[in-house]
Amino acid sequence: MSTLSLPVRLAFGIGQLAEAVKNQGFNVFLLFFYNQVLGVSASLTGLALAMALVVDAISDPLVGSYSDKLRTRYGRRHPLMALAAVPMALCFYLLFNPPEGLTDIAYFCWLLLFAVAVRLSLTFYHIPHLALGAELAEGYQERSALYAASTFFGFLGGALFVPLSYRLFFPTTETFNPGLLNADAYAAWSLFSAIIIVSAIWICAAGTLSQLPRLLAKSYAPAPSVSPKQVIREFSAAFSNRSFKAIFFGLMLSTFILAVESIFNPFMGFHFWGMTTEQLSIIPLVQLGGLFASLVVLEPLTRRFEKKWLLVGSAVLVIININTPIVLALVDVSWLPERGSNALLAVLVVSGFLTAFLGPMIFATVNSMFADITDEHELETGHRREGVIFAVRGFAVKVNSSLGIVLGGFLLDFIQFPRGAKMGEVESDIVWQLGLIAGPATSVFSTIGVLCYLFYRIDRKRHAAITAALGERQAAMSGSGEGSSPSESAMR
Numbered sequence: 001m002s003t004l005s006l007p008v009r010l011a012f013g014i015g016q017l018a019e020a021v022k023n024q025g026f027n028v029f030l031l032f033f034y035n036q037v038l039g040v041s042a043s044l045t046g047l048a049l050a051m052a053l054v055v056d057a058i059s060d061p062l063v064g065s066y067s068d069k070l071r072t073r074y075g076r077r078h079p080l081m082a083l084a085a086v087p088m089a090l091c092f093y094l095l096f097n098p099p100e101g102l103t104d105i106a107y108f109c110w111l112l113l114f115a116v117a118v119r120l121s122l123t124f125y126h127i128p129h130l131a132l133g134a135e136l137a138e139g140y141q142e143r144s145a146l147y148a149a150s151t152f153f154g155f156l157g158g159a160l161f162v163p164l165s166y167r168l169f170f171p172t173t174e175t176f177n178p179g180l181l182n183a184d185a186y187a188a189w190s191l192f193s194a195i196i197i198v199s200a201i202w203i204c205a206a207g208t209l210s211q212l213p214r215l216l217a218k219s220y221a222p223a224p225s226v227s228p229k230q231v232i233r234e235f236s237a238a239f240s241n242r243s244f245k246a247i248f249f250g251l252m253l254s255t256f257i258l259a260v261e262s263i264f265n266p267f268m269g270f271h272f273w274g275m276t277t278e279q280l281s282i283i284p285l286v287q288l289g290g291l292f293a294s295l296v297v298l299e300p301l302t303r304r305f306e307k308k309w310l311l312v313g314s315a316v317l318v319i320i321n322i323n324t325p326i327v328l329a330l331v332d333v334s335w336l337p338e339r340g341s342n343a344l345l346a347v348l349v350v351s352g353f354l355t356a357f358l359g360p361m362i363f364a365t366v367n368s369m370f371a372d373i374t375d376e377h378e379l380e381t382g383h384r385r386e387g388v389i390f391a392v393r394g395f396a397v398k399v400n401s402s403l404g405i406v407l408g409g410f411l412l413d414f415i416q417f418p419r420g421a422k423m424g425e426v427e428s429d430i431v432w433q434l435g436l437i438a439g440p441a442t443s444v445f446s447t448i449g450v451l452c453y454l455f456y457r458i459d460r461k462r463h464a465a466i467t468a469a470l471g472e473r474q475a476a477m478s479g480s481g482e483g484s485s486p487s488e489s490a491m492r
Helices: 006-014 017-037 042-071 078-083 085-095 106-137 140-169 183-207 209-216 227-236 241-272 277-304 309-331 342-380 386-414 426-455 461-478 486-490
Strands: none
Touching: 006 017, 006 140, 006 183, 006 277, 017 042, 017 085, 017 140, 017 183, 017 241, 017 386, 042 078, 042 106, 042 183, 042 386, 078 085, 078 106, 078 183, 078 486, 085 106, 085 140, 106 140, 106 209, 106 342, 106 386, 140 183, 140 277, 140 342, 183 209, 209 277, 227 342, 227 386, 241 309, 277 342, 277 386, 309 342, 309 426, 342 386, 342 461, 342 486
16 A cells, blocks of 8 residues: 655645646636626526536546546656646636726626636546556555645635735726626636646646655556446446435535625625725635644544545534525624624625635545445446546536526626626625525435435445455456456456
8 A cells, every 4th residue: 555755645636636626716716807897698698608617517527537547657647637628728818808988698608618728638638547546555544645745735825816816817896896896807807817738737736746656556447448338337337326326416415505605705805894805805814723633633623533424524513614604694683793894894704714624624525425335336337437437526526516596697687687786786685695505495305315324335344344345356457467358357
């Protein structure tokens, strides 16, 4: 069993910064830019983003299957990861720099084209990146540590990227309040983002190349040609695993709600809470403390508790934490600080800290659980499908995110949220509806998602038995030569 060096773990983790920048760009800035700055309807903007997600979701299993079957001197994952960097960065830049004076339909087409291009480029990087983690770390505990590092950098990137963006590119002024209304600032900001994307991907690819000899030495099943029919079969095969279904459907519900909330986040910050970009930039910076605290306790907690219970407990606490201040504001309790005040900012800072502390536990645990599922799936079917397993994970996230984005955009138009609105200009009943949707209304689905996680069955004891059985099978295959298939070896 291999023990990964610190530089390899760091390089793998840094790779998550690329997705973090893209996620924050899409979740915080993109709909706001097209709706509030360019004046495109929220429904039309949400539809374009959702269509891009659907294309992305369909491509995930194809790319995952292709990466599983790819054979090069640089392995199965690294070539795809390295080649995706420049297209992703370039398309991200163009996404926020459309020609001036276009019609709503023309803006819609531009948004759709480059949102699809960004997401496809990310797929060719991120699906192999996730699958690479399952190959690099083979042990139950080592996987938790590796995906914890990746999750940490993802959250770290998000926590730093947004406040840096607010303060460097979108300060609050008399003309632009909130600062995100400044159309001219998006060119420099998107170039800054593109540089981070390229750098993170190439650092990850280069920093994990030292593991290639070990990865290339592994025995894999013969690589059949990739076809949509084959991908569908592999996609369906993943659902034969009970633990996979539990995590899959839990993620389906959770990510649906996260997508709706992501659409509402900037509107909540500026209009529901009454905060400036400078005030909001403090929250992610404080969240860094929560991230570091999570990093310190995550590995001991994974040693102390089974992954399922760590996931369920963290998810429940996140739901409670997010909803408490929103509900208090909705019912207008007298002791809650007033909108826009530093006292209210302190409440949001504490809530943000707790979210940053719990969030990495959720995502690191989920990714580690999917990696464990690949082992159980291999034992059950005789085929190693890290790429497909993680691609189906991506499919769940993206399909439901697309539905959530469409719904979020529709709801913004439904409550008649005005375009180009400055702080203090939105009617109070619209602001109240905004909070109701972003808080208690959506948390019903999050709670149901948590219940799905309870059906996950791979614990530490079972994974040890799975690993032992796979080791015996590998030894049998090595002793029998190239003539035996995995399924044949499994029958022995």
